[in-house]
Amino acid sequence: MKEKIKALKAAFSHTIPVFTGFTFLGIAYGILMNSKGYGVGWTVLFSFMAFAGSAQYVAITFLTSIFNPVYALLMTLMVNARHLFYGISMLDKYKDTGKLKPYLIFGLCDETFSIACSTEPPEGVNRNWFMFFITLLDHSYWVFGSTLGGLLGSMISFNTKGLDFVLTALFVVIFAGQWKTQKDHKPAVIGVLCSIICLVVFGQSNFIIPSMIAILAVLTISRKEYAEKQELAEGRVQ
Amino acid sequence: MTLTPIQTFIIICMVTIGTIITRFLPFIIFQGTKSNNSYISYLGQVLPYSAIGLLVVYCLKSVNFKSHAYGIPEAVAIIFIILLHYWKENTLLSIGVGTVIYMVLVQAVFI
Numbered sequence: 441m442k443e444k445i446k447a448l449k450a451a452f453s454h455t456i457p458v459f460t461g462f463t464f465l466g467i468a469y470g471i472l473m474n475s476k477g478y479g480v481g482w483t484v485l486f487s488f489m490a491f492a493g494s495a496q497y498v499a500i501t502f503l504t505s506i507f508n509p510v511y512a513l514l515m516t517l518m519v520n521a522r523h524l525f526y527g528i529s530m531l532d533k534y535k536d537t538g539k540l541k542p543y544l545i546f547g548l549c550d551e552t553f554s555i556a557c558s559t560e561p562p563e564g565v566n567r568n569w570f571m572f573f574i575t576l577l578d579h580s581y582w583v584f585g586s587t588l589g590g591l592l593g594s595m596i597s598f599n600t601k602g603l604d605f606v607l608t609a610l611f612v613v614i615f616a617g618q619w620k621t622q623k624d625h626k627p628a629v630i631g632v633l634c635s636i637i638c639l640v641v642f643g644q645s646n647f648i649i650p651s652m653i654a655i656l657a658v659l660t661i662s663r664k665e666y667a668e669k670q671e672l673a674e675g676r677v678q
Numbered sequence: 679m680t681l682t683p684i685q686t687f688i689i690i691c692m693v694t695i696g697t698i699i700t701r702f703l704p705f706i707i708f709q710g711t712k713s714n715n716s717y718i719s720y721l722g723q724v725l726p727y728s729a730i731g732l733l734v735v736y737c738l739k740s741v742n743f744k745s746h747a748y749g750i751p752e753a754v755a756i757i758f759i760i761l762l763h764y765w766k767e768n769t770l771l772s773i774g775v776g777t778v779i780y781m782v783l784v785q786a787v788f789i
Contacts, residue, residue, distance in 0.1 A: 460770035464777075477679035478686070486690050492697040494736075499693045507685045509692045516696025519736075523697070525729040527704025529722040534705070541705075548701050550733065557726050602781035605755065608737035609776040612756050615730045616763045616772075627724035631731025644739040651735075655728045656721075663720055 447569035450561050455577045458551045461610055462578065465493055466585015467592060468606045472497070474593025475600055476504050483590040487583045491549060494607060495519045518648045525652070526553040533557070533571075540572045547575035549582075554614055558621075624669070630658050751783035 466487070473483045490496055495516045502512040526548050533556065534544050548556070552575050561570035619628060634654040638647040681689065708718065741749045759776035766772070 457769035461773055464770070464773055468777075482686060482690075486693070489690060490694040490697050492693065494733075495693050495697055499689060502689050502693075503686060504680050507681055507689075509688050512689050512692040513696050516693045517700060520697050520700040522729050522732055522736075523700040524704055525721075525725045527701060528708070528718065529725050529729075531704060531708050531718060532722060545701050545705055546698065550730075553726070554730070557722075599781075599785055602751075602784040603777070605752075605780040606773060606777045608734070608752070609755070609759055609773040609780075611730060611733045611737055612759050612776070613763055613769055613772045615734050616760050617767075617769075618727055618730060620764065622727060625727075627727035628731050631728030632735060634728075635732045635735035639735060639739055647739070648732075648736065651732055655725075655732065659721065659724055659728065660717075663717070666720065666724065 443566050444569050444573075446564070447561070447566050448573045450565045451570050451573035451577060454555050454559055455574055455581070458555070458578050459581045461551065461613075462493075462581035463585040463588065465606050465610060466582055466587070467589035468600075468603045469493070469496060470586040470589020470591070471593035471600055472500060472589075472603065473503075473586075474590055476500060478503060480587060480590030480594065483586045484583060487586040491547060491579055491582060492516070492520060493549065493582065497604060497607060521648050521652055522550075523548065523553075526550075526557075529553070529557055537568045537571065540568050544571055544575055547579050549578065550611070550614070552578045554618075624666075626662065626666075627659065630662070631655055634658060747784070747788035751780055751788055754783060755780040 469487075470480065470483045473486075474480070486496055486499070490499075498515060498519050499512065502508065502515070527545070530548065530553070534541055537544055555574055555578075556571055559574075561567050615628065619625060622628070635647065635651040638651040638654055641647075642650050679686070738749075738752060741752050743749045755776045758779055759772050762775055763769075763772040
């Protein structure tokens with residue numbers, strides 16, 4: 441028990457930015473759902489079950505058009521395809537997490553991923569529980585934020601046009617944060633350029649999968665150069 | 679509400695299933711792969727950065743640079759977010775201010 445509390449405390453400090461971000465995003469999401477006629481109950485259920493911010497935002501369009509579950513599934517696969525990348529990135533880290541593993545994978549959203557791939561627990565803190573609490577806290581923040589939004593949405597009314605930009609802002613912030621801490625900007629540039637080229641070539645409804653393939657291809661091609669650079673950097677340290 | 683409660687629930691299940699598939703698939707596919715596979719660990723190092731780049735582009739996919747606002751509200755808000763984030767490094771502040779700027783621009787300036 442003591443071990444878990446220790447891990448929870450260590451995890452909490454890392455999740456504060458997510459708490460603020462998810463409260464914002466969640467409120468925006470809850471209000472949007474409300475403005476389309478879906479009460480707080482639906483919002484809570486959706487956030488609890490799916491725990492996929494951008495897919496849920498996109499899903500609002502499925503909830504406000506003709507009933508088409510197959511399309512909803514396919515679009516979700518497209519929108520969430522980036523999570524395949526996260527999974528590949530976390531294979532190693534989540535390898536020995538035992539019974540917590542299914543939940544860690546279930547909760548591997550953008551924000552949990554960005555913490556989990558860049559953070560190690562402080563000394564003496566159980567790594568598995570640390571990862572678990574980061575995931576659980578983020579999940580709770582999302583449910584909490586969207587609940588709040590759903591409640592607020594039914595009480596107040598204001599012009600919500602442009603509110604969905606909150607998602608863009610979040611990713612720009614993550615991008616800027618990574619850019620600041622990372623010396624090698626090539627992977628970030630590859631991600632942006634491949635996506636823009638594919639967007640122009642394949643159009644906005646079909647570019648995600650080609651972008652992922654292009655990114656994987658370019659990263660694979662530039663792997664040798666990366667390895668050489670790493671060796672050089674390590675050599676310099678020694 | 680456009681859909682019936684049962685239809686709504688089915689859509690929610692579909693989105694949940696879609697999410698679960700994309701999150702679990704890599705772990706299922708690479709279950710037997712050795713963890714010290716150098717290609718996988720290379721991808722683990724570089725992919726996070728590329729993936730966020732893809733996400734940013736994904737969010738901006740429907741911006742129209744050829745007509746109406748010409749993407750100006752998005753550009754202004756993003757530049758502001760980046761400057762603010764480099765200066766203050768406060769996630770909440772950057773997201774909040776950026777979103778408010780964008781909302782003001784699309785509601786009052788570029789109607």
